Amino acid sequence: xxxxxxxxxxxxxxxxxxxxxxxxxxxxxxxxxxxxxxxxxxxxxxxxxxxxxxxxxxxxxxxxxxxxxxxxxxxxxxxxxxxxxxxxxxxxxxxxxxxxxxxxxxxxxxxxxxxxxxxxxxxxxxxxxxxxxxxxxxxxxxxxxxxxxxxxxxxxxxxxxxxxxxxxxxxxxxxxxxxxxxxxxxxxxxxxxxxxxxxxxxxxxxxxxxxxxxxxxxxxxxxxxxxxxxxxxxxxxxxxxxxxxxxxxxxxxxxxxxxxxxxxxxxxxxxxxxxxxxxxxxxxxxxxxxxxxxxxxxxxxxxxxxxxxxxxxxxxxxxxxxxxxxxxxxxxxxxxxxx
Amino acid sequence: xxxxxxxxxxxxxxxxxxxxxxxxxxxxxxxxxxxxxxxxxxxxxxxxxxxxxxxxxxxxxxxxxxxxxxxxxxxxxxxxxxxxxxxxxxxxxxxxxxxxxxxxxxxxxxxxxxxxxxxxxxxxxxxxxxxxxxxxxxxxxxxxxxxxxxxxxxxxxxxxxxxxxxxxxxxxxxxxxxxxxxxxxxxxxxxxxxxxxxxxxxxxxxxxxxxxxxxxxxxxxxxxxxxxxxxxxxxxxxxxxxxxxxxxxxxxxxxxxxxxxxxxxxxxxxxxxxxxxxxxxxxxxxxx
Numbered sequence: 002x003x004x005x006x007x008x009x010x011x012x013x014x015x016x017x018x019x020x021x022x023x024x025x026x027x028x029x030x031x032x033x034x035x036x037x038x039x040x041x042x043x044x045x046x047x048x049x050x051x052x053x054x055x056x057x058x059x060x061x062x063x064x065x066x067x068x069x070x071x072x073x074x075x076x077x078x079x080x081x082x083x084x085x086x087x088x089x090x091x092x093x094x095x096x097x098x099x100x101x102x103x104x105x106x107x108x109x110x111x112x113x114x115x116x117x118x119x120x121x122x123x124x125x126x127x128x129x130x131x132x133x134x135x136x137x138x139x140x141x142x143x144x145x146x147x148x149x150x151x152x153x154x155x156x157x158x159x160x161x162x163x164x165x166x167x168x169x170x171x172x173x174x175x176x177x178x179x180x181x182x183x184x185x186x187x188x189x190x191x192x193x194x195x196x197x198x199x200x201x202x203x204x205x206x207x208x209x210x211x212x213x214x215x216x217x218x219x220x221x222x223x224x225x226x227x228x229x230x231x232x233x234x235x236x237x238x239x240x241x242x243x244x245x246x247x248x249x250x251x252x253x254x255x256x257x258x259x260x261x262x263x264x265x266x267x268x269x270x271x272x273x274x275x276x277x278x279x280x281x282x283x284x285x286x287x288x289x290x291x292x293x294x295x296x297x298x299x300x301x302x303x304x305x306x307x308x309x310x311x312x313x314x315x316x317x318x319x320x321x322x323x324x325x326x327x328x329x330x331x332x333x334x335x336x337x338x339x340x
Numbered sequence: 341x342x343x344x345x346x347x348x349x350x351x352x353x354x355x356x357x358x359x360x361x362x363x364x365x366x367x368x369x370x371x372x373x374x375x376x377x378x379x380x381x382x383x384x385x386x387x388x389x390x391x392x393x394x395x396x397x398x399x400x401x402x403x404x405x406x407x408x409x410x411x412x413x414x415x416x417x418x419x420x421x422x423x424x425x426x427x428x429x430x431x432x433x434x435x436x437x438x439x440x441x442x443x444x445x446x447x448x449x450x451x452x453x454x455x456x457x458x459x460x461x462x463x464x465x466x467x468x469x470x471x472x473x474x475x476x477x478x479x480x481x482x483x484x485x486x487x488x489x490x491x492x493x494x495x496x497x498x499x500x501x502x503x504x505x506x507x508x509x510x511x512x513x514x515x516x517x518x519x520x521x522x523x524x525x526x527x528x529x530x531x532x533x534x535x536x537x538x539x540x541x542x543x544x545x546x547x548x549x550x551x552x553x554x555x556x557x558x559x560x561x562x563x564x565x566x567x568x569x570x571x572x573x574x575x576x577x578x579x580x581x582x583x584x585x586x587x588x589x590x591x592x593x594x595x596x597x598x599x600x601x602x603x604x605x606x607x608x609x610x611x612x613x614x615x616x617x618x619x620x621x622x623x624x625x626x627x628x
Contacts, residue, residue, distance in 0.1 A: 330592075331389050333396070333565025 010181050011188035015271075016228040019263075026181030033180055033224060039216035039252060048248040051296060052289040058326070061288070065323050066104050067303060068287045069096060072319075073135055073276065073311045075110040077142075077239065083118040086111055090122035092338055093132050097320050099336070100327060106316065107305035108133035108165060112141070113154055116161035128164075135165035135205070139190055142209075142238035144169035148186055155193040158202075165203040166194050169238060170222065172212045180225060187229035203306075205276055206231035210249045211241040219249055223256040233274035239311060244279025247289055254297040261298065272302070278311025284322045287315055350380040350526065352387055352550060353533030355394030356543015362386045367551070369527060372437035380526045383549035385559040388518065391547035392565050395489045395516040398544030403486040403514030411461030413540045414511060418454035420535045421447070428528055432500055435525035450504040456607050457508035464512060468613045477625045484616035486514030487596060488567035491560035493553045495573040498604045499525035503532065505604055506572050507546060509611035515568070518547045518560065522573070526550035554578035561589035568596035568615050575600035 008026045010016070020028050056064065074093045076085060089109055097103040109132065111119050119127075119134045126132055136158035140146035146154075155166055168190045174182045187206060194202040206226035210219050226234050234253055237244040253275050261270040275294070281287055287310060294302050302308050317337045324332035350369070351358040363384035369377045381387075402410070421428070425447050432443035465483055472480040490510045495502030499522040510517050521529030533548045549556060554577040560566055569590050574583040587597045598614055605611065 330562035330589075331392070331559065331564060333392075333563070336564055 008181055011185050013184070013188045013191075013228060013230050015230060016184070019228060029180050029184060029225075029228075030178075033221045036217075036220055036224060039220055041216050044216060044252055045248045048246075048251045048293065051251070051293045052247060054289075054292050056288055061322075062326050064288050064291055065284060065319050065326070067291060068284065068310065068319050069106055069316065069323075070104045071303070071305055071308055071310050072106040072316055073108045073110040073278070073309045074106045074316060075239070075278070075311055075313045077110070077112060077137060081112060081115055083115070086115045086118045087122045088338075090119055090132075092316070094123070094126050096316060097323065097337070100324070103320065103323060105132055107309055108135045110135040110137065110167065110311060112136065113138050113158035113161070113163070116158050116163045120162040127162075133164035133203075134162065135167055136161075136163035137167045137169075137207075137238075139168040139186075141167070141169050141207075142240040144171050145173075148189060151186065152189055152193045155190050159194055159196060163202055165205060165233075166190070167205045167207055167235060169207045169209060170226065172209055175213070175218070175222060175225075180221075183222075184225060184229045187226060187231060191230040203232045204230065205233035205235045205274070207235045207238055207278075208253075209238055209241055210236050210246075211243045216248070216252055219252055220256060223253050224260075227256070227260050227273055231273070233276050233309070235276040235278055235309075235311065237277075237279040237311075239279030242280075245277035245281055245311075247293060250275065250277040250290060251293050251297060254294060254302075257302075258298045272307055274307045274309065275302075276309040276311055278309075281310055281312050282314050282318060284315075284319045287312075287319070347378060350378050350530045350550065352381050352383055352391075353530065353537070353546070353548040354387065354391045354544075355397070355547065356537060358533070358537070359387075359390075361551070362390070365551075369435060369525070371434055377434055378527060380530070380550045383520070383551035383556055385556065387549055387551075388556050388559050389563070391518040391549060392489060392491070392560070392563055394544035395518050395547055396565055398542055399486075399488055399514075399516045401542055402511075402516055402545045403488075405514070407462035407465060410512065410514065411458050414454060414458035414461060414508065417535060417539045417541065418451050418458065420539050421451050421454065421532075424531070424535060425451075427531060428500060431527040431531060432525075435527045436497075436499060446498065446501045450501045453501065453504050453607060454508055457512050457612070460609065460612055461512045464609055464612050467609060468616070472620070474622075478622050479625060480620065480622045482618050482620040484513060484613055485619050487615050487617050488515060489565060490515045490517045490568045490570060490615050491557075491563070491566045492517055492519040492570040493557055493572065493574040493600075494519050494521050494529070495604060496522045496524065496553070496576075498522075500528040500532065502573065502604050503529050505607070506570055506611075509608075510568075510570065510615050511545065512612045513616045515615050516545045516547075518549065518566070520549045520551070520553045520556050520560075520573075523550070523552055552578065554581050557581075557586055558589060561586040561595070562592060564593050566590075566593075566595060568598075570598045570615070571600050572598065572605055573600065575602060 093106045113136045138155040139151035208222040257273045264271040361381040365382040366379040367382045429443045469483040474480045
């Protein structure tokens with residue numbers, strides 16, 4: 002323990018604000034382990050009750066378009082090719098060629114080496130105001146690599162033109178209680194997101210909640226990621242089951258809400274984004290998440306820079322539902338693209 | 341002390357499960373003389389949608405099975421029906437108001453229809469397919485293949501034999517079906533579902549809805565993921581709705597539509613081939 006006290010952590014602005022100037026592993030640990038425990042039964046009951054809302058047709062039409070606007074259209078396979086990324090981008094720009102009123106998605110999410118192809122395919126439709134390119138980095142999905150490798154991975158993606166970086170935390174370190182190590186890595190990766198012009202790529206921190214085993218850990222990891230400077234906290238890589246669940250997302254939204262109030266609330270509070278990813282395949286599920294967001298942090302969070310769905314097959318289901326609403330007939334999978 | 345009877349809840353059969361209607365509705369099934377028999381689920385359009393999703397999901401596996409295998413599976417349904425004939429006879433006698441012997445004859449006929457169609461599963465391709473004559477060093481072969489998901493309005497008067505006579509031929513070639521059973525006498529259809537659930541038919545291959553054909557059929561007819569319509573039992577629908585309206589709705593997505601017919605459909609190979617698509621391939625002959 003005496004050794005631990007001596008370890009100073011990277012000076013992250015938010016952590017210093019909250020914990021104080023002498024930011025050490027011990028003070029961070031005291032803060033994280035001092036967080037109140039999560040009432041698991043209450044959390045799950047709350048999530049279940051949010052999922053029972055009845056959504057009327059007009060609200061549903063709005064929700065479907067909103068979901069599309071919030072999607073990070075994702076392909077993260079070992080078999081990805083430039084061609085696959087190109088068709089993904091084409092779908093991101095025009096989700097439903099039979100109905101051009103369908104909005105564009107928020108971003109495409111690819112592996113780091115696919116970023117140049119995504120940026121090229123997007124062309125003028127990309128950039129800060131357009132469809133973003135998100136890249137997973139830091140030895141995604143396991144995160145099992147040394148820090149220099151993770152930093153190089155991140156720098157690579159940023160230099161290729163990624164607008165957003167989805168990093169994974171070192172769950173092994175987190176679960177064995179080395180919070181300081183996880184903290185320092187997030188700070189280092191955040192620094193690696195800095196572009197030549199001094200601006201930063203948005204940093205999403207993937208907690209991989211399926212491996213954190215308890216809600217208490219999810220709450221701690223969320224705080225840790227926010228304190229270290231994450232712009233977004235993301236549930237999962239999509240490679241581990243269970244991926245995103247409604248209770249976990251609700252819990253992360255609560256942390257985000259706590260942080261917003263702590264930093265000033267309506268008078269200039271910091272808004273952190275949340276991204277549930279993996280396992281959300283139907284419009285019905287996605288609408289439950291929208292309800293959870295609106296009820297927990299408020300409707301102003303339902304914007305692409307504050308809430309995202311990480312998904313690939315969700316978009317097709319939303320488009321089928323959308324076609325049903327516009328045509329009045331049930332549609333089928335033959336009428337959307339095969340991913 | 342007298343014992344309270346425990347009446348059966350008749351539910352839908354979708355994707356190998358027995359759900360209640362999503363709408364929560366039920367309707368009363370009575371004998372022709374008006375005596376209450378049971379409450380049956382009254383399927384809504386969303387139940388029809390769920391059934392089509394289940395049928396689509398089961399389509400690849402069922403169509404991909406060999407004809408021989410499908411024949412075995414269908415034949416086993418007949419075996420199981422034979423073992424539960426007493427229950428079917430009773431249900432037909434009550435719900436259709438026919439005599440015991442007429443009900444028995446109907447069950448016998450229904451079992452025979454299953455067996456007849458089961459036998460065709462590994463034979464109809466040889467009859468309907470062809471090696472086409474060509475003037476070149478290659479083979480040119482046409483084979484019938486399943487068209488996909490078939491939505492069926494079952495005959496409304498013959499609640500077991502009529503039902504079997506329309507679903508069996510559609511299944512033979514590897515189609516999956518969503519069938520709307522006889523509205524007035526749906527009991528035998530649901531009991532048949534129980535036979536199907538315990539047979540080797542994969543869940544989703546046959547989906548049985550009970551309720552109003554006039555309410556459900558338009559949704560199935562316009563559903564983009566349904567490939568064919570068998571309107572055998574749609575001779576009389578409610579109000580202004582006729583089967584032609586359904587045919588028009590089906591035309592929007594180029595469905596095969598089979599017109600209504602009165603009485604019990606007769607067994608025929610044509611019923612099997614009606615719900616197939618012809619695939620023609622060519623292959624080079626070896627140069628000797």
